[in-house]
Amino acid sequence: MTCREFAEFLDAFLAGALAAEEVAAFHRHLAVCPHCVSYLDGYRRTVDACQRLRNAEAVPPEVPEDLVAAILASRKPPR
């Protein structure tokens, strides 16, 4: 496996979407390639950072009342 192949199928590797022999090939490459270890680390942390953004935005307890009022007012036809 080359670094190029490693980078190309990294998403499938992290998603657990590869067969056992392919996973083994990824691990053999990681054991001898510090560049791909570093690349994998940054890729994984990028995905984690995006998912933290998702988790950071909880459903608010309510829609602000002024926004509710604006939305309801906007459905009334103009006079």
Place this chain on the structure above:
Amino acid sequence: MPAETGVQPAAPRRPVSRIPETAAGLGHPSERLSLRAVVRRGPVASPAMPRHSDPLLADVRHDDSAAVEARLVAALQRGEPEAFATLVREHGRPLLATARRMLGNDDDANDALQETFLSAFRAIAAFEAKSRLGTWLHRIAVNTVLMKLRARRRRPEITIGDLVPQFTADGHHAEPPCPWSEQIARLHSRESRSILWRGIERLPDAYREVLVLRDIEGLSTEETSLHLGATCNAVKIRLHRARQALRTLLSEYLEDLSP
């Protein structure tokens, strides 16, 4: 807007030949790969699927909430003002969270919520309950947010080819990837969220939309493909490229911050 139903069937197990999307602006024929040994497994159950320990109880709850929803829809279709207020207050909260997640700022999210409900008010007469009301509203909200994302004025677009890693002819990294384990830890702070959004905003449209829908909003590949009118395979490839590109952009931003 995508149809109310119609999740695409899972693709049969077959070898994958990962080819950059020339049609989507990736035109790098030299990067074409055929990794015959790599095959994908079958589909994995979506984590978004509810898991009920008691299926009978789940059915009862579903029937009860479905009946409440049917009454609300009927009232909306009769034009009862209280029903519209109920719709906004009860369904607006998760939609507001979606808009905030996908747009990254509250003002744009408020505008998107307002536009979402205006679209919903206009379309409610034709709502046929082929999907749950919340699902229908979420689709409208996502489409509204996508339009706002596309309309944002941004710096001249950079191509995805400038942001994904480059390799030598024999397949090795052309340059050592930037190690950034220490720097990325800063992404816990408010400032670093802003840096993350700066990176997301610089992604080419087709890649930014997939990344926002999949990694930030948490939609499945199938749902994302329906929203964008792209194949599931295109969504997967774009998501991978978007993550690679964002990794590059973040490492540049974080390097600039280094003392």
